[in-house]
Amino acid sequence: MSQELSEEEHTGHPTAGQYFRIAVILCAITAVEIGIFYLEVIGHWMIPILFTLSAGKFALVAMYYMHLKFDHNLFSYMFVGGFILAACVISFLILLFGVYS
Amino acid sequence: MSTFPISIPRPVHPTGIWGWFTTVDHKRIGILYGVTAFIMFLTGGVEAILMRVQLAGPELDIVSAAVFNQLFTMHGTTMIFLAVMPLSAAFFNFIIPLQIGARDVAFPRLNAFSYWTFLAGALMLKLSWIGGATDAGWFGYAPLTSVAQNPGTGIDFWIISLQILGIASLAASFNFIVTVINMRAPGMTMMRLPLFTWMSFITAILLVLAFPVITVALIELTFDRYFMFNFFNVANGGSVVLWQHLFWVFGHPEVYILILPAMGIVSEVLPVFSKKPLFGYKTVVLAGIIIAFMGWMVWSHHMFTVGLGAVANAVFTVTTMLIAVPTGIKVFNWLGTIWGGSIRFTTPMLFSIGFIAMFLMGGISGVMHAVSPSDAQQQDTYFIPAHLHYVLFGGAIMGILSGIFYWFPKYSGKMYSERQGKISFWLIMIGQNVTFFPMHFVGLDGMPRRIYTYADNMGWNFWNGVTTGGAFILVLGFLLVLDNIGRHWKNGEPAPSDPWDARTLEWSIPSPPPEYNFKEIPIVRSLDDWWATKQGGANKEVPASGGSEENGHDIHLPQPSYWPFVSAAGLLIAAYGVVFNDLLIPWGLAAIGLTIGFVGVYAWSLEPVNDPEEEDSTH
Amino acid sequence: MAQEHAAPIHGKDEGTTTGLSHRKMLMWAFLGSDCMFFGSLIATYLVYQGKSLEGPLPIDVFDIPVTSISTFVLLMSSMSMVLAYSALTKNNMKGFRIWLISTAIMGATFIGFQVYEFSSFANHHVEIDCVSPGELTKYEQHIFDDGCSSGEAHAESHEGLKPQTNLFGTTFYTLTGFHGAHVTLGIVWLLSLLLLSFKKGVITPEKNLDVDLAALYWHFVDVVWIVIFTVVYLFGVFPGF
Numbered sequence: 034m035s036q037e038l039s040e041e042e043h044t045g046h047p048t049a050g051q052y053f054r055i056a057v058i059l060c061a062i063t064a065v066e067i068g069i070f071y072l073e074v075i076g077h078w079m080i081p082i083l084f085t086l087s088a089g090k091f092a093l094v095a096m097y098y099m100h101l102k103f104d105h106n107l108f109s110y111m112f113v114g115g116f117i118l119a120a121c122v123i124s125f126l127i128l129l130f131g132v133y134s
Numbered sequence: 135m136s137t138f139p140i141s142i143p144r145p146v147h148p149t150g151i152w153g154w155f156t157t158v159d160h161k162r163i164g165i166l167y168g169v170t171a172f173i174m175f176l177t178g179g180v181e182a183i184l185m186r187v188q189l190a191g192p193e194l195d196i197v198s199a200a201v202f203n204q205l206f207t208m209h210g211t212t213m214i215f216l217a218v219m220p221l222s223a224a225f226f227n228f229i230i231p232l233q234i235g236a237r238d239v240a241f242p243r244l245n246a247f248s249y250w251t252f253l254a255g256a257l258m259l260k261l262s263w264i265g266g267a268t269d270a271g272w273f274g275y276a277p278l279t280s281v282a283q284n285p286g287t288g289i290d291f292w293i294i295s296l297q298i299l300g301i302a303s304l305a306a307s308f309n310f311i312v313t314v315i316n317m318r319a320p321g322m323t324m325m326r327l328p329l330f331t332w333m334s335f336i337t338a339i340l341l342v343l344a345f346p347v348i349t350v351a352l353i354e355l356t357f358d359r360y361f362m363f364n365f366f367n368v369a370n371g372g373s374v375v376l377w378q379h380l381f382w383v384f385g386h387p388e389v390y391i392l393i394l395p396a397m398g399i400v401s402e403v404l405p406v407f408s409k410k411p412l413f414g415y416k417t418v419v420l421a422g423i424i425i426a427f428m429g430w431m432v433w434s435h436h437m438f439t440v441g442l443g444a445v446a447n448a449v450f451t452v453t454t455m456l457i458a459v460p461t462g463i464k465v466f467n468w469l470g471t472i473w474g475g476s477i478r479f480t481t482p483m484l485f486s487i488g489f490i491a492m493f494l495m496g497g498i499s500g501v502m503h504a505v506s507p508s509d510a511q512q513q514d515t516y517f518i519p520a521h522l523h524y525v526l527f528g529g530a531i532m533g534i535l536s537g538i539f540y541w542f543p544k545y546s547g548k549m550y551s552e553r554q555g556k557i558s559f560w561l562i563m564i565g566q567n568v569t570f571f572p573m574h575f576v577g578l579d580g581m582p583r584r585i586y587t588y589a590d591n592m593g594w595n596f597w598n599g600v601t602t603g604g605a606f607i608l609v610l611g612f613l614l615v616l617d618n619i620g621r622h623w624k625n626g627e628p629a630p631s632d633p634w635d636a637r638t639l640e641w642s643i644p645s646p647p648p649e650y651n652f653k654e655i656p657i658v659r660s661l662d663d664w665w666a667t668k669q670g671g672a673n674k675e676v677p678a679s680g681g682s683e684e685n686g687h688d689i690h691l692p693q694p695s696y697w698p699f700v701s702a703a704g705l706l707i708a709a710y711g712v713v714f715n716d717l718l719i720p721w722g723l724a725a726i727g728l729t730i731g732f733v734g735v736y737a738w739s740l741e742p743v744n745d746p747e748e749e750d751s752t753h
Numbered sequence: 754m755a756q757e758h759a760a761p762i763h764g765k766d767e768g769t770t771t772g773l774s775h776r777k778m779l780m781w782a783f784l785g786s787d788c789m790f791f792g793s794l795i796a797t798y799l800v801y802q803g804k805s806l807e808g809p810l811p812i813d814v815f816d817i818p819v820t821s822i823s824t825f826v827l828l829m830s831s832m833s834m835v836l837a838y839s840a841l842t843k844n845n846m847k848g849f850r851i852w853l854i855s856t857a858i859m860g861a862t863f864i865g866f867q868v869y870e871f872s873s874f875a876n877h878h879v880e881i882d883c884v885s886p887g888e889l890t891k892y893e894q895h896i897f898d899d900g901c902s903s904g905e906a907h908a909e910s911h912e913g914l915k916p917q918t919n920l921f922g923t924t925f926y927t928l929t930g931f932h933g934a935h936v937t938l939g940i941v942w943l944l945s946l947l948l949l950s951f952k953k954g955v956i957t958p959e960k961n962l963d964v965d966l967a968a969l970y971w972h973f974v975d976v977v978w979i980v981i982f983t984v985v986y987l988f989g990v991f992p993g994f
Contacts, residue, residue, distance in 0.1 A: 048839070049836055049839050049840075052832060052835045052836055052839060053832065053836075055832070056828065056829065056831075056832035059828050059831075059832075060825060060828060060829075063821070063824060063825060063828065066983070066987065067817065067821050067987075070817065070987050070990075070991070079991055080988065080991070083983050083987055083988070084983065086983075087979050087980065087982070087983035090976075090979045091976045091979050091980065094831060094972050094975055094976050094979070095972070095976060097835075098831055098832075098834075098835045098968075098972045098975075099968075099969055099972045099973070105771070105773055107315070107771065107773065107778070107781075108773075108777070108778070108781040111778075111781040111782050111784070111785045112781055112784055112785050112788070114343075114785055115343060115784070115785025115786060115787075115788035115789055116785070116788045118343055118430065118788070118789060118792075119788040119789050119791070119792025119793075119795075120792070121430070122347070122383055122430075122789070122792055122793070122796060123792055123795055123796040123799060126379055126383075126796045126799075126800055127796070127799055127800060129379065129434065129442060129446055130373075130376075130800045240775040240779070241775065241779065304786065308779050308782050308783060308786075309779075311778075311782050312775050312778045312779050312782065315770065315771060315778060316769040316770050316771055316773065316775055316778060317769065317770060318770040322770075342782060342783075342785070342786040343785070343786060343789050344789075345786075346786055346787065346789035346790035346792075346793060347789060347793045349790060349793075350790060350793035350794055350797070351793070353927070353931075354797065354927065357916070357923075357927060361916065361917070362917045363916050363917060363923040363927070364916075364917065364919065364920050364922075364923040365797070365923055365924075370806055370919060370920065371801075371804050371805055371806040371919070371920050372801075372920060372923075373800075373801075373804075376797065376800060376801075380793060380796075380797075383793075736945075
């Protein structure tokens with residue numbers, strides 16, 4: 034999908050059509066997620082796969098719909114900083130509670 | 135559309151009391167913050183004295199056990215949330231725009247909202263003494279805060295007022311983050327920012343990341359108490375340890391939120407009174423950033439005795455010891471700054487030097503209980519209050535006192551009495567050591583913290599008596615400080631614009647600064663630009679004290695507004711409505727308060743910062 | 754907030770140090786902070802995952818197809834929002850208003866789904882045929898053991914899932930409820946902008962910052978849901994998690 038979108042990287046702002054294409058990709062990923070979910074053969078691989086897919090959706094919305102890709106880096110630092118810290122706190126708490134129980 | 139309250143006329147340069155209610159001037163808001171927080175500091179002091187009187191000898195019965203529990207809880211909460219944080223915020227408000235060469239903060243009305251919201255939270259917390267205040271300790275461990283253990287409204291007041299104070303702190307921090315990034319004068323790069331602004335900036339970042347965690351923890355506790363949720367309900371599988379984790383994920387960054395501004399103040403004062411630039415500016419900035427970063431990795435050292443397991447305890451022992459390194463770097467930088475300088479021992483300088491010594495001692499006892507086996511011995515004894523008072527009183531409060539005297543000429547336009555200031559310094563310096571040092575002894579001797587009395591034969595009588603005596607020396611010291619500030623604010627000698635021969639931009643403008651701060655926005659060419667200018671590096675003129683008002687006529691300043699006050703008032707009403715939710719109509723009061731708050735925010739967002747017509751009519 | 758810093762596309766502002774708008778920077782700082790808010794709620798949910806003492810559990814109540822539809826609606830509302838902004842910058846006021854309304858409607862639809870979901874969870878009831886119970890979840894097995902021991906034909910439970918029922922109820926309703934509250938606030942914000950857009954000169958292709966900020970908030974609420982959908986719903990029903 035990055036190939037499809039590479040043209041906008043040079044022209045600045047996405048157009049309405051490109052926003053629409055991103056929406057299609059987002060829906061496709063969601064459909065794949067739900068599809069994978071019902072494929073029980075995947076077993077424990079499901080968690081990393083679903084994680085990756087939803088991270089992809091997250092990144093698409095943040096980069097294109099929220100314009101982080103086109104905006105000043107400062108905005109990305111502010112948002113990604115908060116996001117990474119939140120992810121770390123979640124992981125550490127899960128780890129600590131795993132040890133505790 | 136036209137029915138919005140936008141048609142209410144704006145306050146136009148109101149005078150007197152209304153001027154204070156509607157002000158958006160960062161300097162006036164700073165003074166409001168400072169005065170309110172100092173009063174709160176005194177109330178926290180009264181609570182401390184009552185505890186010390188009760189503990190002066192064995193088996194005294196001056197206050198009851200129940201009141202004693204409320205005293206130590208309120209003392210801790212007051213000193214952290216109502217005294218040290220807002221005293222720092224007072225300096226953020228007054229000093230940061232002046233240090234970066236700005237005319238105001240980025241969001242003047244949001245700034246006013248922060249203050250009024252802080253006041254609402256402060257009033258709510260302190261007024262909860264009527265009818266029984268919170269008594270579960272300042273960190274409110276579950277299940278002491280559960281309805282079963284604590285059915286009164288004290289905990290509810292504590293929860294809700296902390297939420298309100300959180301809103302105030304968050305709003306202020308967003309404001310200062312944007313102000314520091316986006317309001318700097320031309321040439322004021324990040325690596326030319328004065329140290330106090332740098333440390334405050336880091337504090338604000340820590341705050342916006344740490345406060346949401348306590349917000350969530352308090353929401354969970356609220357739901358447990360009001361709606362019988364199961365977050366901390368062990369009977370349904372809940373874990374009381376989760377509260378401790380969430381609280382300290384917030385609580386440890388909070389410790390740095392308390393100390394970093396004081397470190398910034400000290401880093402301003404030492405170079406000025408040593409007549410030397412700060413030793414290793416970049417290192418001090420970097421150390422501050424590292425402290426802020428590592429502050430997130432140490433929280434469980436508050437929970438060594440919970441039983442997290444050997445691995446977790448070992449990891450947090452190591453990270454906690456590591457965080458002493460950037461702090462140590464700062465101490466060496468401060469020493470390097472004084473080294474070989476031509477030192478003037480003024481009151482702020484004395485407090486700053488006192489800060490280094492006291493904070494160092496607190497830091498060392500901190501490393502002692504960073505070792506988790508050693509901490510098992512110290513946990514919940516008086517050793518812990520000894521440590522935390524060395525860092526928060528000897529550290530944060532001494533730093534803030536240094537700032538109070540250092541910037542006194544700037545915010546009051548007057549000079550304080552140096553002699554009285556020095557006497558108060560020695561009283562406070564001696565008083566705190568007499569008060570807090572013996573706590574180490576009784577702590578290691580096994581005296582638990584938070585007991586309302588002790589038996590005669592425990593061997594703790596002497597040192598407890600000494601501690602109480604020390605507390606009264608502190609009272610004397612603070613009365614002198616109060617008298618010094620109060621009397622000289624009114625009748626002191628007028629201060630010149632730059633009484634200390636200082637280095638940063640706030641001293642390049644008259645004392646007190648005019649409403650518009652800078653007649654012309656300065657152009658910054660170097661670190662310590664004002665010092666460089668005075669050394670003949672540039673052609674800036676030194677303005678005379680008390681610049682004339684006429685010069686500021688063309689400068690557009692943000693106009694006063696009612697709405698921040700109205701929004702905060704709505705929040706206060708809603709907060710009382712949550713605590714007394716069964717008054718008349720269930721949740722009725724809360725709904726009324728929220729409506730008022732909502733109307734306030736709406737009117738605020740529809741009101742332009744500068745009303746062009748009003749602007750014309752005033753000149 | 755007022756329009757003083759409203760500036761052309763992307764909230765550029767000449768009067769500031771970085772050239773960026775104050776308000777847009779505030780918005781991003783707020784969103785970074787809000788990450789920690791939802792992070793703490795999600796952490797609470799995950800820490801208590803599988804620690805409930807009794808049912809119903811996620812596998813008993815979740816209906817993935819229904820939630821998939823509401824997830825789809827919220828994703829589409831994000832597209833609609835970005836198209837509204839795009840139309841505004843191209844001075845297409847009519848298109849702007851249509852996309853804005855459709856965003857709000859889709860947001861309201863999402864909330865409608867959530868209300869339906871909450872009430873169906875709260876009224877969740879189980880009926881088990883004691884003779885041929887089929888494949889049972891742990892919770893259903895429990896009801897089966899309780900209700901079928903004395904030779905009854907049916908075993909049933911009308912307990913449902915309430916926040917007070919177990920840790921799952923407590924953490925689930927709190928997390929998704931706060932997300933729903935964010936969406937509701939977003940709808941109010943969008944409708945306010947819609948009203949304002951009829952006032953002359955308040956929202957124009959040049960003064961688009963108010964819409965830009967509302968859009969950022971809206972997309973943020975969307976990405977939070979992306980996380981919740983995967984972590985709470987899909988992982989919740991997945992037996993190995």
